[in-house]
Amino acid sequence: MTQxxxxxxxAKLNLxxxxxxxxEDGYHxxxxxxxxxxxxxxxxxxxxxxxxxxxxxxxxGVADEDNLVVRAARxxxxxxxxxxGADIELxxxxxxxxxxxxxxxxxxxxxxxxxxxxQTGLDEDALAELGLSLGADVPVFVRGRAAMADGVGEALxxxxxxxxxxxxxxxxxxxxxxxxxxxxxxxxxxxxIPGLESQPxxxxxxxxxxxxxxxxxxxxxxxxxxEYAPSKMTGTGSCVFGEFANRAxxxxxxxxxxxGWVGQVTQGRNQSPLLAMLGQ
Ligand SMILES: C[C@@](CO)(OP(=O)(O)O)[C@H](O)COP(=O)(O)OP(=O)(O)OC[C@H]1O[C@@H](n2ccc(N)nc2=O)[C@H](O)[C@@H]1O
Ligand SMILES: Nc1ncnc2c1ncn2[C@@H]1O[C@H](COP(=O)(O)OP(=O)(O)O)[C@@H](O)[C@H]1O
Numbered sequence: 654m655t656q657x658x659x660x661x662x663x664a665k666l667n668l669x670x671x672x673x674x675x676x677e678d679g680y681h682x683x684x685x686x687x688x689x690x691x692x693x694x695x696x697x698x699x700x701x702x703x704x705x706x707x708x709x710x711x712x713x714g715v716a717d718e719d720n721l722v723v724r725a726a727r728x729x730x731x732x733x734x735x736x737x738g739a740d741i742e743l744x745x746x747x748x749x750x751x752x753x754x755x756x757x758x759x760x761x762x763x764x765x766x767x768x769x770x771x772q773t774g775l776d777e778d779a780l781a782e783l784g785l786s787l788g789a790d791v792p793v794f795v796r797g798r799a800a801m802a803d804g805v806g807e808a809l810x811x812x813x814x815x816x817x818x819x820x821x822x823x824x825x826x827x828x829x830x831x832x833x834x835x836x837x838x839x840x841x842x843x844x845x846i847p848g849l850e851s852q853p854x855x856x857x858x859x860x861x862x863x864x865x866x867x868x869x870x871x872x873x874x875x876x877x878x879x880e881y882a883p884s885k886m887t888g889t890g891s892c893v894f895g896e897f898a899n900r901a902x903x904x905x906x907x908x909x910x911x912x913g914w915v916g917q918v919t920q921g922r923n924q925s926p927l928l929a930m931l932g933q
Contacts (some may be wrong), residue, residue, distance in 0.1 A: 752888025
């Protein structure tokens with residue numbers, strides 16, 4: 654019997670993250686530009702008839718019941734009424750809590766692929782809405798197109814932007830998204846900018862200053878990277894990325910990384926590798 658294929662769950666970058674205000678419910682109104690990376694986790698799904706959902710291996714520090722993969726599978730079972738289940742294997746490559754969306758991407762891949770394998774027939778809008786109940790970053794991974802997002806990240810407009818090479822640094826610290834959004838000194842009044850996707854000189858990350866202040870490791874990684882390339886933090890951190898014209902320049906910068914630092918060379922993608930595989 655041929656083995657089930659591995660499905661990609663790519664990382665994302667927030668090429669900018671502007672905070673435009675705070676809503677009544679305490680959440681922040683954002684303007685953010687998402688692009689995928691050709692680097693990510695991989696998942697393999699084997700359907701089963703008895704409705705059980707299993708995950709292997711377990712993620713250190715995350716109970717299976719809390720794992721976004723298991724939660725996504727259960728949510729799709731409930732929404733569709735299917736009696737099928739699945740054995741799911743997760744090949745975790747992405748660091749957790751780094752602002753590159755690994756958990757959200759795993760959830761989106763689970764929703765999209767199980768919908769396909771179980772033949773549950775939900776359309777893209779329905780899957781994106783289910784995804785949003787798991788996290789603000791899930792819908793963009795479900796839709797699989799680089800996008801400018803408004804709201805808390807759910808109002809998505811696909812964009813075509815450059816696909817540069819990045820050197821991504823992974824500081825050894827997990828940043829709490831709630832702590833960043835609760836910070837008294839957070840910039841919350843950046844005006845909405847129409848057509849922001851075509852004005853890269855105006856792309857900024859409003860969370861960067863407070864994160865660099867609270868986490869010196871992030872500040873250090875960013876100032877190292879800035880010596881080589883225009884660089885920013887992604888999401889609420891901790892990862893920072895520098896933008897390079899080609900792979901060789903990004904590799905050359907990585908070769909100079911101080912001992913013990915973790916860096917990944919990867920290219921931006923406007924189409925998610927998940928969407929590419931599904932379309933094949
Ligand atoms: C900031 C972004 C940008 O892509 O990603 P990451 O850095 O986590 O990757 C996302 O908007 C993260 O969205 P999401 O993944 O839903 O955030 P959560 O961890 O659930 O949010 C934790 C807490 O942060 C605050 N929060 C979050 C998002 C938002 N737009 N406004 C907020 O005020 C809320 O207090 C929330 O309870
Ligand atoms: N499959 C999963 N992969 C990663 N994190 C997960 C997963 N399921 C649940 N989590 C939880 O979600 C948190 C945020 O993870 P992640 O999406 O990787 O980071 P970020 O939101 O900063 O991009 C983790 O610290 C972990 O507790």
